[in-house]
Amino acid sequence: MLKIENLHASIEDKEILKGLGIEVKPGEVHAIMGPNGAGKSTLSSVIAGREEYEVTEGSIEFEGEDINELEADERAHKGIFMSFQYPVEIPGISVTNFIKTAINSNRKAQGLEDMPANEMLKKIKEKAALLDIDMKFLSRSLNEGFSGGEKKRNEIFQMAMLEPKLAILDETDSGLDIDALKIVANGVNKLKSADNAVIVITHYQRLLDYIVPDFVHVLFDGKIVKSGTKELALELEAKGYDWIKQEVTA
Amino acid sequence: MNLKDKLATSFSVLENQIGGTDPVSNIRTNAIKQFETLGFPTKKLEAWKYTSLNSVLKPDYNVFAKKEKALEYKDVKQYFIHNIETYKIVFIDGVYSAQLSETSHEGLDVCLMSEALSKPKYKEVIETYFNKIAKEDDSLTSLNTAFTKEGAYIYIPKSKVVEKPVEIIHFATGVEDALLIQPRNLVVVEENAQVQIIERHQSLTAHPVLTNSVTEMFVAENAVLDYYKIQNDLQSASLIDNTYISQKRQSNASVHTFSFGGKLTRNNLNFFHKGEYIDSTMKGITILSDKQHVDHYTLVDHAEPNCESHQDYKSIFADKSVGVFNGKIYVNRIAQKTNAFQQNNNILLDDTATINTKPQLEIFADDVKCSHGCTIGQLDTEAMFYLKTRGIPEKEAKGLLTYAFANNVLESVRIPEVKTRINKLIAQKLGVDLGFNF
Incomplete structure (x- = not known):
């Protein structure tokens, strides 16, 4: 589904990713862990198509197609979704109106008519229930004055509505208490299928107790320096990142 | 002649x-x-x-x-x-x-x-x-x-x-x-x-x-x-x-x-x-393009105590358009307990557009609340990226953010049909289908 090879990416001439490779197949859950400043958020931004980052070398393929030249919205139309670490507040646009616009933009890109209002409402209700979201919440302005937990839940709600093939969860656990974490993880698990894939980007192992990864990668200094199964996450949790740093620099 | x-x-x-x-x-x-x-x-x-x-x-x-x-x-x-x-x-x-x-x-x-x-x-x-x-x-x-x-x-x-x-x-x-x-x-x-x-x-x-x-x-x-x-x-x-x-x-x-x-x-x-206990509201949404020119010149003469004025102008400029906002608030010596608010926020969508904005407060009473704020900016790139990752194309994303920027001015519109009409005109002016009913 997603194949990244020898990826080098810079922002303002500063190289952040330095030859990163990863392959994600349908039905898989990958966790990318790493210390602060390793390039985790850069990786998610580059996959999602943030313009400020320049890919200087290597390739990103999604379902066999090089997506490097595509705009963020075109990548979304292909089925890539990113849950933001810091979702943007947009006063004046309700969650419902926002998600309607997003859904219909995606449908338009696929040559489909707008989703009928009753179908939309049904879907909104269904997905809100899945994430234990109150319908009143959906009429509030997007992320404005939301708590950390509400913002993250809203991200996963959007993911549930948009039904992406590949979801990148960037530090979704940050700012969540354990109850909110369980709800969010539970939502992600319910949305999992054999056809879609998830990349969980996180600093801590905590979220991986609830969203169990098939593979764990350690990102350090712009490269994947170690890959393994979920046991690797536990090892990182117990030993910290210093031993990885030593291994790499040794 | x-x-x-x-x-x-x-x-x-x-x-x-x-x-x-x-x-x-x-x-x-x-x-x-x-x-x-x-x-x-x-x-x-x-x-x-x-x-x-x-x-x-x-x-x-x-x-x-x-x-x-x-x-x-x-x-x-x-x-x-x-x-x-x-x-x-x-x-x-x-x-x-x-x-x-x-x-x-x-x-x-x-x-x-x-x-x-x-x-x-x-x-x-x-x-x-x-x-x-x-x-x-x-x-x-x-x-x-x-x-x-x-x-x-x-x-x-x-x-x-x-x-x-x-x-x-x-x-x-x-x-x-x-x-x-x-x-x-x-x-x-x-x-x-x-x-x-x-x-x-x-x-x-x-x-x-x-x-x-x-x-x-x-x-x-x-x-x-x-x-x-x-x-x-x-x-x-x-x-x-x-x-x-x-x-x-x-x-x-x-x-x-x-x-x-x-x-x-x-x-x-x-x-x-x-008289006293008067409430005055002046609000505006301005969206210009194509060398258009709009000049808002407002004056509130607070001549009596205990009155309020609320001013909120939101403007969006593109394509060689020019905006002017000059908001004068005059508070007379006897107009104690005046509450005067003025807000003028502007977005320049490109670097050919111009806004000249000038708040002008002349206050001669000492027990008053007067505030004014004016901003000039561009659309937030982080917000643009956020919208695009949801599949909303650039033009629509701009439209949506512009709409969001101006939209609180509509809260005080008391005729629903006027509100709907203005929303439609905004969408039309921005050249976007905002994709939802207002």
């Missing part, structure tokens, strides 16, 4: 036409003298520093339309708030159209200035209110006063709550090569009365049209005036709007100005407080 000379000649013609029965003859004569002394405003005046009338004054305007052209309702229906019942005062090329209008004398007067000037029963109101707050030292206002002939006359008696909004619409048909229209409106809302007014100037032609409008409004004790100006005119049309509102104790007046089109628009909006 230049326009100023032409106006002097036309004034003599008008005087002869009206003859000796004119109740405002003296006011008229003084006003034309005043205009002749002052002339058209130039950029040398501080109040006109950023707005030049040169190009607007160039065409050879006819001061009155000599020819007539009728319009069918179905052809202009789109300019009315047609999905609700309204009173209508409609003018075509400055001339009243009985066919398109729905006036009334039943428990109120929604009719014409020409009627009010010519019938004895209105004499007292005219004597009490006409030209009482319009600024005499303003040359364009004086020009309008001199040529007072036609416009809307609205009188709402004590305790009358008018259920249907009043629409005032001026159409220009292009029957003349270039036309100057000078509507003169008088609105009196007596004690405890309430009225809603929607005003629009709409050219239907590529021929140049210049409108120099003066509206005087008197809002008595505990009365409510709710006034909406929809400015979405063609590139051939320019508007100078002079609105003067006098408020008495505990009254509430609000003016919403939506400026989306026209070659040049100048909105002179003045509030005068004649």
